[in-house]
Amino acid sequence: MNRKSVAVDMDNVIADIETNWIASYNAEFGANVTSEDLIGKPENDAFPDPIAAKTLIYKPGFFRNAPVIEGAQEALRKLQEHFDIYIVSAAMEFPNSLAEKYDWLAEHFPFIHWKNIVFCGDKSVIATDYLIDDHLKNLDFCKGMPILFTAGHNVNVKKYRRVNSWSEVLELFEGELANS
Amino acid sequence: MNRKSVAVDMDNVIADIETNWIASYNAEFGANVTSEDLIGKPENDAFPDPIAAKTLIYKPGFFRNAPVIEGAQEALRKLQEHFDIYIVSAAMEFPNSLAEKYDWLAEHFPFIHWKNIVFCGDKSVIATDYLIDDHLKNLDFCKGMPILFTAGHNVNVKKYRRVNSWSEVLELFEGELANS
Incomplete structure (x- = not known):
């Protein structure tokens, strides 16, 4: 398969x-x-x-110095065993972020190959089976299954399967694997 | 439509x-x-x-100082009247190129919105109806219609619809519009 x-x-x-x-x-x-x-x-x-x-x-370092969300590294390593993981960021709105985001990924997610990194504007041209995102503007137009990652700004959103943490992401995908 | x-x-x-x-x-x-x-x-x-x-x-300026391929600007302006145009570059292999390519596009293709720019590694996750590219490694995995743009390295390739210039691209898409 x-x-x-x-x-x-x-x-x-x-x-x-x-x-x-x-x-x-x-x-x-x-x-x-x-x-x-x-x-x-x-x-x-x-x-x-x-x-x-x-x-x-727009200040230098804004993206480069962000902390990693708890559990993201371990979860993506695990998911990589069964899924092709692509990091897809709407980085093009802030061109100053391009190099910073690349370097940030190289530091914190060295196990993500450059072939699996996408910096884009509009995510509607991205065709993956799942999209984990905190923004409706991305999830509303995605071609696969939209998964809403909780962030302060989206707590009142009632659409889509919601995950509150990376451990909930892992649970969701264990279910997907079991059903496939 | x-x-x-x-x-x-x-x-x-x-x-x-x-x-x-x-x-x-x-x-x-x-x-x-x-x-x-x-x-x-x-x-x-x-x-x-x-x-x-x-x-x-890898030298600074390598991508920033490239000339524009003849006819590309006029052709993309015309195609934009009927198609959503996305610039999709496998820039991630050369991270030094990210800012240079962004600035190059801003100078030479200011009519392409940042929402329509994608810098990626592997183009297999890009879902557009057409892909114009000079490399089989991209065309072989594209989800839409592959169009081979002639470059020195691909003159012996026998796969896919070939275009030798931007005026041939325009001809091809006039045909697509007439048949749609």
Whole structure:
């Protein structure tokens, strides 16, 4: 049987951009934003000064220094035994992120081959059997099974199979393997 | 009717990497290689010293300074009237090329939106209705109709519909529109 393919988003799925963003915002503007403050709000509206928050994304190091989301490394190593894993990031919106994201992956996910990395704009041309992502703008147009990875901004979304952590991703795929 | 999508490779399809490579090789090693010398040879074997030739790809500016392939700009503008055009480059093999390719596209193809740019490794996860490419390694696994764009290294390939220039691409797609 052919191995099935899984596309995995980067920001807020394997790379903890939110933690980085909050720390950077608080340091830059002397604020006290916490991750709880962002819950249920669209990303572009979440910070007290959304325009100032957006400027931070363009600063060198914003993507390069993000922590890894808990459990992502171990889970992707395990999933790789049975699935073709592709990292698919809508990096093209922030061209400064291209090199940083490549280097970040090389450091934290050295077991992902460059052939399996995709930096794109619109993910609707990506054809994998599954897409794990935190954004409806990607999941709504994906060709495979959409899987919603919980992030502060999407807690009120009622569409799609939701996973709250990488251990829940592993459970879901164990089920998929058992049913295939 | 839904617009159909066309993936377009960069190197040797819209960006004249070969001309750049030959000039760079001759300047660096005092050689007299011409484009005729490369005809019918695999890219990795085409230069007198293939290993030395490969080192040139990693030099800053190699991708940024490539000329545009004749007719590519006008043809993609025209095709955009009827098709969704995606630039899909296997840039991940040369991470130094990511920023250079982005900037090159912004200069020469400003009418291509960032949402329509994909930098990847393996193109087998790209699902467009057509793929215009000079490499069998991409065309062999594409999900849509493969179109072989002539380059020195592929002149002996007998597979797939071949186009020798951007005016031949336009002719082909006029036929596709008429038949759809």
